[in-house]
Structure formats: structure tokens, C-alpha cells
Amino acid sequence: xxxxxxxxxxxxxxxxxxxxxxxxxxxxxxxxxxxxxxxxxxxxxxxxxxxxxxxxxxxxxxxxxxxxxxxxxxxxxxxxxxxxxxxxxxxxxxxxxxxxxxxxxxxxxxxxxxxxxxxxxxxxxxxxxxxxxxxxxxxxxxxxxxxxxxxxxxxxxxxxxxxxxxxxxxxxxxxxxxxxxxxxxxxxxxxxxxxxxxxxxxxxxxxxxxxxxxxxxxxxxxxxxxxxxxxxxxxxxxxxxxxxxxxxxxxxxxxxxxx
Amino acid sequence: xxxxxxxxxxxxxxxxxxxxxxxxxxxxxxxxxxxxxxxxxxxxxxxxxxxxxxxxxxxxxxxxxxxxxxxxxxxxxxxxxxxxxxxxxxxxxxxxxxxxxxxxxxxxxxxxxxxxxxxxxxxxxxxxxxxxxxxxxxxxxxxxxxxxxxxxxxxxxxxxxxxxxxxxxxxxxxxxxxxxxxxxxxxxxxxxxxxxxxxxxxxxxxxxxxxxxxxxxxxxxxxxxxxxxxxxxxxxxxxxxxxxxxxxxxxxxxxxxxxxxxxxxxxxxxxxxxxxxxxxxxxxxxxxxxxxxxxxxxxxxxxxxxxxxxxxxxxxxxxxxxxxxxx
Numbered sequence: 001x002x003x004x005x006x007x008x009x010x011x012x013x014x015x016x017x018x019x020x021x022x023x024x025x026x027x028x029x030x031x032x033x034x035x036x037x038x039x040x041x042x043x044x045x046x047x048x049x050x051x052x053x054x055x056x057x058x059x060x061x062x063x064x065x066x067x068x069x070x071x072x073x074x075x076x077x078x079x080x081x082x083x084x085x086x087x088x089x090x091x092x093x094x095x096x097x098x099x100x101x102x103x104x105x106x107x108x109x110x111x112x113x114x115x116x117x118x119x120x121x122x123x124x125x126x127x128x129x130x131x132x133x134x135x136x137x138x139x140x141x142x143x144x145x146x147x148x149x150x151x152x153x154x155x156x157x158x159x160x161x162x163x164x165x166x167x168x169x170x171x172x173x174x175x176x177x178x179x180x181x182x183x184x185x186x187x188x189x190x191x192x193x194x195x196x197x198x199x200x201x202x203x204x205x206x207x208x209x210x211x212x213x214x215x216x217x218x219x220x221x222x223x224x225x226x227x228x229x230x231x232x233x234x235x236x237x238x239x240x241x242x243x244x245x246x247x248x249x250x251x252x253x254x255x256x257x258x259x
Numbered sequence: 260x261x262x263x264x265x266x267x268x269x270x271x272x273x274x275x276x277x278x279x280x281x282x283x284x285x286x287x288x289x290x291x292x293x294x295x296x297x298x299x300x301x302x303x304x305x306x307x308x309x310x311x312x313x314x315x316x317x318x319x320x321x322x323x324x325x326x327x328x329x330x331x332x333x334x335x336x337x338x339x340x341x342x343x344x345x346x347x348x349x350x351x352x353x354x355x356x357x358x359x360x361x362x363x364x365x366x367x368x369x370x371x372x373x374x375x376x377x378x379x380x381x382x383x384x385x386x387x388x389x390x391x392x393x394x395x396x397x398x399x400x401x402x403x404x405x406x407x408x409x410x411x412x413x414x415x416x417x418x419x420x421x422x423x424x425x426x427x428x429x430x431x432x433x434x435x436x437x438x439x440x441x442x443x444x445x446x447x448x449x450x451x452x453x454x455x456x457x458x459x460x461x462x463x464x465x466x467x468x469x470x471x472x473x474x475x476x477x478x479x480x481x482x483x484x485x486x487x488x489x490x491x492x493x494x495x496x497x498x499x500x501x502x503x504x505x506x507x508x509x510x511x512x513x514x515x516x517x518x519x520x521x522x523x524x525x526x527x528x529x530x531x532x533x534x535x536x537x538x539x540x541x542x543x544x545x546x547x548x549x550x551x552x553x554x555x556x557x558x559x560x561x562x563x564x565x566x567x568x569x570x571x572x573x574x575x576x577x578x579x580x581x582x583x584x585x586x
Contacts, residue, residue, distance in 0.1 A: 056473060058377065085476025095467040099489030108485060109475030159471070166475055 002029040002200050003069040003086075003169040005050060010064035011229075012042065012049055014057065020046050021229035023064075025219060032192060032201045034211035034238065037221035038253070042230025043204050044174050046221070050202065051087035051172055052080040068169065085113055087170040088163035093179045094155030096147035096162070103143040105158055106130060109166040125165055133161035134191050153184020160191060164199075171195060173203040177210065189214050208254060212242050220250045314561070321555035323548065331548055341552070342559055344522035348531040349560065352442045352513065353506040355526075359446030361499055364453030371454075372461035373483060384458065391451035399515030402444035407435035407516060414439070414527040428525040436518040439526040441533075444512050449502035456501065460494035461487050493575040500571035504564055510535040534560040 005027040012020040020042035027033045035043040048054040049062050052073060066073040073083050088109075096105045106126045111117065117125070126143065130136040135157040139150070147158050156176060163171055173192070177185040192214045195201050205211050211218050218241040220234045234241065234250045245251045329337035367387060371380045411433065418429030431437075464487045472482040488495075513536040523530030538553050545553055 051474065053470065053474060056470065081476055081478050084474055089470075089474035091467060091470065091474070093467060095465075095471045097468060097471065097485060097489070099492075108472070109477075112475060112477050112481055162471075162475065 002198060004029045005170065005200065005202075006065075006067040006070075007050075008065040008067070010046070010049065010062060010066065012045055012054060012062050013060065015059040018229040020049075020221075021231050023232045025232060025235055027200060027202060028217065029200045030196055030198070031217065032196045032203060032215045034215035034218045035202070035204045035221060036206075036208060036211050036218060036253070037230070037233075038223065039206075040226075040230070041221040041223040043219075043221045045230070046232075047172050047174055047202060047204050048089075050170070051089055052083045053089060055080065085109070085166050086168055087172060088166055088168035090156070090159050090163055090171065090173040090176045092175045094152055094159055096150070096155050096158050098146065098148040100147060101144045102139050102147045102150070102158060105147040106161050106165050109162055113166060129161040129165040130158075132164050132195075133157045134187060134194075135161055151184065153180050153187055156180060156184065156188055157191060160188075160195075164195070168199065170200040170202065173201065175204050175206060178206065185210075208242070212238060218242070220245075220247070220253060222249050222253070317554060317558040317561060320551060321558045323551040324555040327548070332552060333549065338552070338555065342534075342556055345532055345534045345537050345556060346559060346563070347522055348438060348519075349507055349533040349535070349563070351526070351531070352438055352445055352533055353503055355439065355442035356445035356449055356506040357499060357503055359443060360450045360453055360502055363446075364450050364498070364502070365457050365495060367450075368454045368457035368461055369483065369487070372458050373479065373487065384455075387451050387454045389451075390447070391455070395448065395509060395511040396515070398444055398448050399512040402440060402512060402516040403436065406444065407440050409435070410440055410443070411435040417527055425524045426526045429527070431527040432518075432529045434518060434529070436516060437527050437529055438517060438523075438531040441513045441517040442526075444516050445506045445509055448509065448512060449505050452502045452505060453495075453498045456498035457491065457495055460491040460498075464490045496571055496574055500567060503567055507560065507564055507567070508535055510539045514539050534563075 005025075007023055007025045007027075010020070010023045011018060012023075023046060035047060037043050045054065050066060050073075054060050054062060062074060064074075068086065072078070073087075096102075097108060100108060103126050106129050107117075107122055110125055127136060127140075130139060135154060138154060139158075147155065150158060156179075160171075160176075176192075177188050180188065189210065192201060192203065196216075203211075203215065215238045217235065218238040219232055220241060221230050222233045223230045234245060234247045236246070241250060242254050245254060251257075324338055327338075329335065332338055332341050334341050367383070371384050371387075375383060411431065414431035414435065414437070415429075417427045418431040421427040422429045468486040468490065469482055472485045477485060513533050517531065517533075517536060518529045519532035519536065519540070520530035534556050538557055541549070542553055
């Protein structure tokens with residue numbers, strides 16, 4: 001399953017501080033959308049509003065609408081817990097559960113949603129998720145070992161396996177390669193290109209080559225100055241953002257003249 | 260709204276860098292380094308010397324007890340029959356105190372770290388810490404004069420309806436000065452130990468792990484079970500063992516609350532005694548062999564706490580591979 005995200009005039013706050021102002025964006029299903037921009041421009045903050053992770057920080061709130069195939073995630077009576085099982089998230093640093101084995105890590109989220117799972121069904125889910133994350137061949141002989149014993153890149157792919165085991169509609173990635181070496185980054189980027197066949201993928205990245213390599217559409221966020229809210233400056237097909245941007249700030253940023 | 264405990268960013272990461280580097284660093288002279296390492300070595304040796312000294316004192320003073328004829332002991336039936344009711348009383352009181360304090364302590368700690376609104380969490384934490392500052396003699400006086408008389412109706416009820424269970428066999432004590440009352444007081448006394456230590460550790464659970472759980476669609480309680488408890492497991496065990504150590508050795512509160520006597524399986528009748536309280540009650544008037552006997556009882560208490568601590572270390576080390584420390 002893969003769903004379209006439609007954001008309408010979203011304002012994001014930390015307490016009284018307006019962090020991101022008036023974002024309107026349509027994110028396509030079965031595609032990779034990249035958010036780029038300088039540090040502090042609110043792209044990660046905005047990403048976290050797409051699965052209601054933003055509000056786990058005390059005092060954080062949003063105004064506006066985030067529609068997932070027409071259903072408002074911030075509508076009355078919508079349970080943030082259910083939202084997060086529909087919209088999965090991969091974090092900046094690999095964070096497998098250290099007390100769980102590789103197998104249990106993959107099953108962690110899936111077990112929350114379906115109370116009872118037969119052993120064979122669980123085995124199947126573990127294998128398909130790990131295969132989906134290009135990790136199966138590397139770990140199939142040590143599924144009982146702790147996930148924290150893997151390399152950084154393997155851990156990050158384990159986190160992706162854990163996320164797709166929940167069968168979400170959307171996968172959000174918050175700088176998933178920033179803690180990885182180039183080889184592991186390549187493995188994760190390959191995986192991202194495969195994931196878009198089934199999921200809506202949104203990735204925040206500081207690495208513009210990465211955005212150019214993996215994404216179809218790119219959104220450029222910018223900030224007018226410290227203390228000012230971040231804004232969505234330009235949103236267009238990735239080719240256009242990098243080769244022929246309409247906005248001067250975008251051109252300065254992607255050509256390296258700024259930030 | 261789901262909330263994550265405020266924490267220092269990402270504890271439990273980067274284990275290798277965390278270890279103290281060996282040898283002199285780029286700054287500071289080798290002599291400073293040598294002086295500091297000598298100081299640290301001296302301090303740690305001092306602890307060992309003190310510990311060995313205490314053990315030696317206990318052993319030397321308790322030595323006359325070995326091989327002494329049975330009639331010389333208090334009660335006239337040898338050391339074993341003198342000591343076992345005391346050990347039993349000590350263990351029973353400490354165990355009941357733990358059963359009461361552990362769930363309450365962990366629950367309160369979790370409430371403060373993950374559930375309470377921030378404006379409430381602070382005062383609740385202060386009040387709990389304040390409990391730890393109350394001297395044990397005050398707890399004893401309160402237990403004997405306030406708690407004991409008021410708890411009698413409960414004992415009457417237990418004796419009447421659950422009296423078929425040997426530990427609640429009636430008739431209940433009319434004063435309420437029973438081992439169960441003493442255990443309740445002990446439980447309240449060790450509550451702040453368990454609470455404040457567990458809270459510290461709960462708050463150190465890496466945010467990244469908690470967000471990982473929430474991001475998979477975990478409710479707050481599921482998040483706590485998936486990340487906070489596993490991360491804090493060794494810490495909870497340590498805090499419980501610290502509490503147990505306090506409960507085993509606590510003297511004043513038990514001495515004041517408990518109207519002691521010979522071993523009694525019923526917890527709601529008077530009787531039973533703990534090692535520490537027995538020593539405190541008899542030490543001032545003891546001389547000669549009686550003194551050796553009491554010190555031997557002290558040695559037994561020392562051994563019990565030692566075994567408890569070693570057991571705790573063993574339990575903690577069993578979880579090492581899967582503990583948060585190597586993530």
C-alpha cells in the first residue's frame with residue numbers, strides 16, 4: 001500500500017515558537033520525495049509532523065491539515081498511535097532495540113498491532129522484511145543475536161526492516177545515512193530506490209548528491225534568520241530543482257553558494 | 260499526547276570512547292598523572308582494608324562461639340537454634356518490605372519520569388526524596404505509636420477470614436506490634452531508595468529508543484515495556500538490592516515497632532525478631548560469652564548481606580549481552 005500525502009497550510013509550533021510556517025505540499029505515492037535545506041530550517045520538524053512524532057516533545061503542536069489519502073491525521077478522534085503504525089519512521093542514527101535479538105527487533109512493531117502470530121507466520125514476516133531491507137543474507141544465521149552487534153549500516157537496514165514489517169503506507173526517513181560510512185550509505189540508498197515501488201518515501205537529507213540520486217521530487221526549505229520560522233521555498237521535480245531552480249535562494253543553496 | 264522523559268541526549272551510545280583513556284593525555288604532566296593514579300589506588304585499597312578489618316573483627320570476636328558447649332548459649336540449645344529464628348525473622352521482614360516497596364517504588368518512579376505533568380513530577384519527586392531524609396528512629400516511633408494501633412482491625416480481619424493460612428493465624432496481636440507492622444514500616448523506609456534510583460535510570464533511557472518504539476505505533480505503556488524497562492532492568496535490580504540491604508540491616512525501626520519474641524509463623528501475632536534488633540536490644544548489657552554470641556549473630560547478618568549483593572551482581576551480569584550498555 002502506498003498513499004498520497006496532502007498538507008494544507010500547516011504551522012508547526014514548539015510552545016509559542018513558530019518553527020515552520022504555512023507549508024502546502026502534495027507528496028506523491030510510489031515515489032521518493034526529498035527535503036533539503038540548511039540546518040535549522042525546519043525540514044526534520046516538518047517531517048515529524050507527518051506521523052505525529054512532533055508532539056512527543058512537551059509543548060509541541062501544529063495547526064493545519066495533513067491528509068493521508070484524504071484522511072486528516074490531525075482530525076478529531078484520530079489516535080496518534082494508529083497514525084504511527086501507518087506512517088513509519090527511520091531515524092538519523094540507527095536505533096535497534098538493544099535488549100532484543102535481530103528477530104525480535106523485526107517483529108517488535110508487528111507484534112504490537114497483531115496480538116497473536118503463529119511461529120511460521122512470524123518466521124515468514126522476519127524473512128520477508130529482512131529481504132525487503134536487503135539484510136537477510138547477512139544475518140540469516142544469527143537471528144538470535146542482539147541487533148546492537150551489527151555494523152552501523154546493517155543496524156540502519158534492520159531499522160528499515162522493522163519499519164516495513166509493520167506494513168506502513170508511508171516511510172519517513174530523517175537523514176538516514178548521516179551516521180553511516182559511504183559503503184553503508186550506498187546500500188541504504190539502493191534500498192530506498194527499491195522501497196519506492198511499494199511505499200511513499202519521504203527523506204530528509206543534508207547531502208544534495210543523495211537527494212539528486214534517490215528522489216523524484218525535491219522540496220527546498222529555508223529560514224530567513226535565527227528566530228524566524230522555516231518555510232517551504234520551492235517544490236519541484238528533482239531535476240528541475242538542481243538544474244533549473246526558479247527561486248534565487250534555491251539556486252544559491254544547490255550550487256553551494258550558501259549554507 | 261505522548262511524552263518522552265527529558266534526558267541527556269543518547270546515553271548508552273559510544274561505549275568505546277566513554278572508557279577512561281590509559282596513560283597521560285596530551286595535556287598534564289606525567290607526574291600529575293602518577294600522583295592521581297596513586298591517590299585513586301590508595302583510596303580503593305583503603306576500602307579493602309576497612310572491609311577486611313571489619314570482617315577480621317567480626318571473625319575474631321565471634322571465634323569463641325565455635326565449639327562452645329550448647330548450654331552456654333542463650334536459650335541453652337546451641338548457636339544454630341539461637342540464630343535461625345533471628346535469621347528467619349530478618350529475611351521475612353526484609354522480603355515483605357520488598358514485596359510492598361518494589362511495585363510501589365517502580366510505579367512512582369515511572370509516574371514521575373514518564374506520566375506526570377511536569378509541574379506535578381517535581382513536587383512528587385521531592386516528597387519521595389524527603390522520605391529518605393527522615394531518621395529511622397522517627398519511622399520507628401511513628402510505626403509503634405501511630406501505625407501499630409491503627410492496623411489492628413486489619414489484622415483482626417485477616418485472622419478471622421484468612422486465618423486458615425498459617426501466616427495469618429489468629430488471634431491477632433492486640434497492640435499491632437507484629438513483624439508485619441515492622442515490615443510495612445521497613446517498606447516505607449526503603450521506598451525512596453527504590454524510587455529515586457529507578458527514576459534516575461528511567462530518565463536516562465535514550466530518547467532515540469523511545470522514539471523508535473513510538474514510531475512503530477507503540478502506546479506509551481508499550482513504549483515503556485519495550486524500551487524503558489529493558490534499559491533499566493539492571494538498575495531496578497540494583498535499587499531493589501540496595502533497598503534489601505537497608506531492610507536487612509535496619510535496626511531502630513524494627514526495635515521500636517516489633518514486640519519481639521521466639522519464632523512465630525503467624526505474621527499478625529507478636530513474636531519473631533531480627534538479627535539487627537536482637538543485637539541492639541541486648542548489646543548494652545552483654546558481657547563475656549554473650550557478647551561473642553551477639554557478634555557472631557552480626558557476622559551472620561554480614562554474610563547474608565554479602566550473599567545478597569553477590570546474587571544481585573550475578574543477576575545483573577546475566578543480562579549484560581542484551582543490556583542497553585552495549586548499544
